[in-house]
Amino acid sequence: MSAINAAKDKDLHILMDTFISKLKRKQIHGSYNVAIETAQLLVKVVSLTKWTSLEQLISSISLIGKRLVDAQPRAYTCGNVVRRVLALIRDELEDEEKTKGSTTESSNVGSSMFNLLTPAKTDAQNKNKSGINDQRAVIIQSIRDLVDEIRNVDQEIEGMLDDLVHDNETLLTPTPSSQTVLRFLKRARQKRKFKVMVTECFPNDTAVAHNFAKQLAEANIETIIVPDTSVFAVMAGVSKVIVGTRCVFANGGSVTESGVSTVVECAREHRTPVFAVTGLYKLSPCYPFNRESLIEFGNSGKVVKFQENTLVENAETANPLYDYVPPENIDIFITNVGGISPNFIYRIVLDNYKQEDIDL
Amino acid sequence: MAPKSSSKKQKEVIKKEKLQAVVLTDDFETKFMPLTATTPRCLIHLGNVPLIEYTLEFLANAGANEVYLMCSGNHVEPIQQYIDKSKWSLPWSPFKVQCIISLEARSIGDVMRDLDNRSIITDDFLLISGDVITNINFDDALKYHRKIKESDRDHIVTMITTEATSNHRSRPFDDDPSVFVLNESNNKCLYYDAIPPINGEKSQVSIDPELLENIDDFVIRNDLIDCHIDICTPIVPAIYSENFDFQHMRKDFLKGILTFDLLKRSFYVYIAQQEYGARVSSYSTFKSITKDLIQRFIYPIVPELNFYNNNNLKYESNHIYKDKKVVLAQSCKIGYNTVLGADSFIDENTEIQRSVIGNNVKIGKNCSVVNSIIFDDVQIQDGVTIVDSCIGGDVVIRNNVSILHESVIGANCVIDNDMVIEHGTKIIAKKPEEVDDGFFSENDEDEESTDDNKPIIKVEKFEEIGDVLVVGPNGVGFRYEEYESDVEDSSDADSVHSRTETGDIHALYKLSTLALSDESIASVGSSVGKNKKKHGHKHHDSISGLSNKKSGRSYSTASQISNADGSNLNPEKQRLKEIEEFYVEATATIERAIDNNHDIDTAVLELNTLRMSMNVTYSMVRRSTLNTLISKITNYVETNTLKVNEATNKLFGQWGILFKRQVFDKDDELDLLDLLNEICKKIDAKEGDNHQQLNAKQLQFFIMRQFYDLEICDEENIIEWYNGSQKSEDASKKIDNKYVEQLIDWLQSAEEESSEEEESDDEEEESDDEE
Structure with missing residues (x-):
């Protein structure tokens, strides 16, 4: 029996370490992929680890979550998914306590603070095996539901487009790398006729922007690629700005591709509405206290060619990959649970996450 | 269970495409002294991470399955310990790491031969230096390699390079930035050369026109950073075994095969676009690559990846x-x-x-x-x-x-x-x-x-x-000091000399201000030669054991150091190095000939080959020959085996003919006599009164007589030399030797009365014996 457990532990280690090193090596990239992979990893963890109570499971998962977050502090979806799963387990725990609460002593029902101070009572004796297995099945099922939710984000957002895009409008998007935005626009074309402007996104996403424009053109949408510098000039003719996001924080601020910050600033100047499309899984319960630390810096060689020795030697180059967009520059977040104003994000966060899990 | 089945599937895929990687942990150079005194080179920290981590990380990304670390020298244990403790030997490491220890190895060539002996390599493999930092997408390179392999059956190595400029900071200036001559259409490497730059500029590349036959367009690339990541076919280690004199991966192996037309093998260069790859080969590249890392030119390889321990x-x-x-x-x-x-x-x-x-x-x-x-x-x-x-x-x-x-x-x-x-x-x-x-x-x-x-x-x-x-x-x-072992015994006069040899590129620019006379070089050469005398024999044994050939190439220690390190010197400096090298080599050659009783033709041939390959004058050849013979005589006399005259007769009787092939006209004769005088004076000054057995003046006399007897020097020329020297203002040329005077007298009289020759000869000998 113990041999099997040891083998399971080893399997778990292998799983964890390969996943973490894949994250570090950027072999898994894109917030969607990271989210799906993380959820699938957690399914395996729940089924492989040996646990006798939900508290134990929670602590082991939050430990794993900590490691994942440490591995790639700027892939926020990773931490979000872990927190979502933790919230699911806590819900399960609450249910269990509710059913038990009437019969057994109420010591366990206390607040999280209270739990911290008293050693977790092991109800293992009370619980029989089948109980745990049932719980395991329930949790795994709810994680699978979460995966489905993540997978269906785009469809749900698309459902709202009737109210958002109108005929003969000009839309501008500074985030051609967002698959959500691409699908959204393609889907909108089926009902409406409109024009799209795409910023060029030098230096990191220029090729992506070109590809994006090509795909839109193939979908019979009139598309213009705008140099990053002329955004302010064209803004007067733009009726809506659509932005994809990487992560939305509890205050309504968000992290997106670099260059977006200037675009939304221009939009604000022209009073052009800015829509940000995002999935619920990108919602983070954290606050962006240190904005500098949110932004990842990429390859300086894309700004200054590495071959240019004198420049490389004498100039300081930085190539930020992301931008932080403050909440006041976004008018509405379009999510799979509906349109949400930035100052209401905290409420959605409370619905989906538990306070205890904010610090993993 | 779900995960198990998936891992099994993975294993099946892996079996199909097993990628082996060979990591060279040492490059057998001393560029990183004194840091490498305590730490193996590949464990030096760059950005607070040991160098080898970057290489292994690259291999993990490249999808390697088996990694062999070739360890040698003193640094086997630390590397092995490091690997044992590292994450790479944990069960979930992306590949299997194995340290292969070849204690005997003294060059990359040796390591490759060892690899061949072990026959580990089964398929195309990745040969990488243990100090490479790169973010190259290896799959593309591998695809390129496979594509080329389909079209060219002689293809053996794909070398991965990245684009830079000729003066780029991350190109190894002090380690011979490489010049590739490529066929423009398919990047086939036609010729390779590594020349140290002068003031940052390439000096020149000379190409045998035959190499460029049947080639439409070719490009000379002096802007590539050679990452030292090669995709090799399994035949490569075997080629090293066949050519036992290949030491260096590029200078010997690549250049040797390209210029030697019998081996129809081809090399291709893969030029990675917009990607980074460089090798930490010296302090200057160490610093510049550190900067590249910090300035995020190697993204996604950045310091905050923290793939090392608890960083x-x-x-x-x-x-x-x-x-x-x-x-x-x-x-x-x-x-x-x-x-x-x-x-x-x-x-x-x-x-x-x-x-x-x-x-x-x-x-x-x-x-x-x-x-x-x-x-x-x-x-x-x-x-x-x-x-x-x-x-x-x-x-x-x-x-x-x-x-x-x-x-x-x-x-x-x-x-x-x-x-x-x-x-x-x-x-x-x-x-x-x-x-x-x-x-x-x-x-x-x-x-x-x-x-x-x-x-x-x-x-x-x-x-x-x-x-x-x-x-x-x-x-x-x-x-x-980098050449400590070489210069140690030469006196203070050489300390200036040695200081310029620290291999520091900046120091080299100052070199022009240093006046280095021919004299000082000679003294270094001769003293090194003397010191090496006792090792010459040993060397020869090991070499002949290896090659079983009389003309087996010998690598004396000093020459090997200079081979390895002399490369980063500018041409002037390099020339001095070469001359010194020649003296050492020539001395070793002659000693070997004497010790092993080679026939005279072989010795002459070897000397001639050496002379031509090093491009030195006959005067230098004479100097080294004379030096060696005299030191042999000294040896005999000092060990009381033979007397001066007996020793001279014995050695010059057999080997004096050597000079016949080194002395051709009057000027040569005069030069030879000058040399003899100079050397004997030196011995005389050095020995002083301590050594009664050996009288340098006597020695000079006997040798001169041998020259005369063997008809190396004409009597007229000897007399002319004598008169010329006595008249000359230069004190060092003055002859202060009664024996020589006697000889001259005798020669002069002999000219007049050739019939009295025998008689006076006997007299001379008797008088010597009395002494």
């Missing part, structure tokens, strides 16, 4: 990276491009710019650290200035020390208060004999013991004293 660097804007528990005083200034290791402490008013500070480093007040790399556990007290330098682990630097450009302080040194470490100084904690790379330690010991003039001082004693002038009265450390 936990966090990025802050302006390319500042901070690890855990960094303590910064309020008034200290941290500039751009800086890495601060865990638990480091920076005190008030200290300024740090473009530097890497290791873990647990303490820096005191009012210091300035610019462009430098400081390894772990260094203590720096107040008021210290460090510019453009490397400070090894556990070094202590006391108050108000200045360490100037391009200096390197080896691990465990202590620099005392108020010292100024000059430009380009290298300091080592222990004498290099003790902590040698494992290269020639044996020979060094021998030399030490044969050197009677020098008292043998125990190293522990040195440790207490230290090199006071460099590290101060309470310091620990010695100035490290």
Whole structure:
């Protein structure tokens, strides 16, 4: 029996370490992929680890979550998914306590603070095996539901487009790398006729922007690629700005591709509405206290060619990959649970996450 | 269970495409001394991560399945221990790591031959140096390799390079930036050369026109960074085995095969676009690659990846990276491009710019650290200035020390208060004999013991004293000179000489100001030759055992060092190196001939080959021949085996003919006599009265008579030489030798009365015997 457990532990280690090193090596990239992979990893963890109570499971998962977050502090979806799963387990725990609460002593029902101070009572004796297995099945099922939710984000957002895009409008998007935005626009074309402007996104996403424009053109949408510098000039003719996001924080601020910050600033100047499309899984319960630390810096060689020795030697180059967009520059977040104003994000966060899990 | 089945599937895929990788952990050069005295080269930290981690990380990304680390020399154990403890030997490591130990290896060629013997390699494999940092997408390179292999059956190696410019900081200037001549259409490598640049510019490349036959367009690329990542076919180790003299991966193997038309093998170059790859081959590339890493030119390989142990660097804007528990005083200034290791402490008013500070480093007040790399556990007290330098682990630097450009302080040194470490100084904690790379330690010991003039001082004693002038009265450390073993025995006069040889590219520019006379070179050559005398035999044995050929190429220790390190010198310097090398080689050749009784033609042939390959004058050949023969005679006489005249007769009787092939006209004869005079005078001056057995004047006389008897020198020329020398103003040319005078008298009289020859000859000999 113990041999099997040891083998399971080893399997778990292998799983964890390969996943973490894949994250570090950027072999898994894109917030969607990271989210799906993380959820699938957690399914395996729940089924492989040996646990006798939900508290134990929670602590082991939050430990794993900590490691994942440490591995790639700027892939926020990773931490979000872990927190979502933790919230699911806590819900399960609450249910269990509710059913038990009437019969057994109420010591366990206390607040999280209270739990911290008293050693977790092991109800293992009370619980029989089948109980745990049932719980395991329930949790795994709810994680699978979460995966489905993540997978269906785009469809749900698309459902709202009737109210958002109108005929003969000009839309501008500074985030051609967002698959959500691409699908959204393609889907909108089926009902409406409109024009799209795409910023060029030098230096990191220029090729992506070109590809994006090509795909839109193939979908019979009139598309213009705008140099990053002329955004302010064209803004007067733009009726809506659509932005994809990487992560939305509890205050309504968000992290997106670099260059977006200037675009939304221009939009604000022209009073052009800015829509940000995002999935619920990108919602983070954290606050962006240190904005500098949110932004990842990429390859300086894309700004200054590495071959240019004198420049490389004498100039300081930085190539930020992301931008932080403050909440006041976004008018509405379009999510799979509906349109949400930035100052209401905290409420959605409370619905989906538990306070205890904010610090993993 | 779901995960198990999926892992099984993965295994099946892996079996289909097993990728083996061979990592060369040592390149058998001493460029990183004194840092490599304590740490193997591939474990030197770059951005607070051991170099080998970058290579292994690349291999993990490349999808390697089996990794073989080729270890050799003294550094086997640390590497093995490191690997055993690292994450790479955990069960979930992406590949299997195995250390292969070849203690005997003295070059990359040896390592490859060892690899061939072990027959590990089954398919195309990745050959990579253990100090490569790259973000190249290996799959593309591998696809390119496979594509080429389909079209060209002779294809054996794909070399991966990245694009830069000829003067790029990350190209190894002091390690012969490589020039590739490529077929423009398919990047087939037609010719390779590595020439040290002069003032940053290439000097020249000479190509055999035959190589370019049938080629439409070719390009000469002097802008590529050779990453030393090769995709090789399994035949490559075998080629090394066939050609036992290949030492170097590029200079011998690549160039050798390309210029030798019998082996129809082809090499291709893969030029990675917009990707980074470079090899830490010297201090200059070490620094520039550190900068590239910090400035994020190697993204996604960046310091905050933290793939090493417990590193936990966090990025802050302006390319500042901070690890855990960094303590910064309020008034200290941290500039751009800086890495601060865990638990480091920076005190008030200290300024740090473009530097890497290791873990647990303490820096005191009012210091300035610019462009430098400081390894772990260094203590720096107040008021210290460090510019453009490397400070090894556990070094202590006391108050108000200045360490100037391009200096390197080896691990465990202590620099005392108020010292100024000059430009380009290298300091080592222990004498290099003790902590040698494992290269020639044996020979060094021998030399030490044969050197009677020098008292043998125990190293522990040195440790207490230290090199006071460099590290101060309470310091620990010695100035490290790269050619220590070579120049050690030559006297103070050569210290200038040796200092310029530290391999520092900047120091080389000053070379033109140094007047190096022919004399000093000769003295180095001859003294080295003398010292090597006792090892010559040993060398030969090992070589002949290997090759079983009379003409087996010998690599004497000195020449090997210069082969390895002479390359980074400018042409003028290189020439001096070559001449010195020639003397050593020639001496070894002649000694071998004498010791093993080769026939005279072989010896002449060997000398001639040597002369032509090194492109030296006959005068130098004569000098080395004469030197060797005389030292042999000296040996006989000193060991009381033979008397002077007997020894001379014996050696010159057999080997004097050598000069016949070296002396062609009158000028040559005069030159030979001058040489003889010079050498004998030197011996005379050196021996003084100590050695009654050997009289240099007598020796000169006997040799001159041999020259005459063997008809190497014409009597008229001898007389002319004598008269010329006596008249000359140069004191060194003056002949102060009664024996020679007698000989001249006799020659003059013999000219008049040739019939009396025999009689007077007998008289001479009798008189000598009486002495």
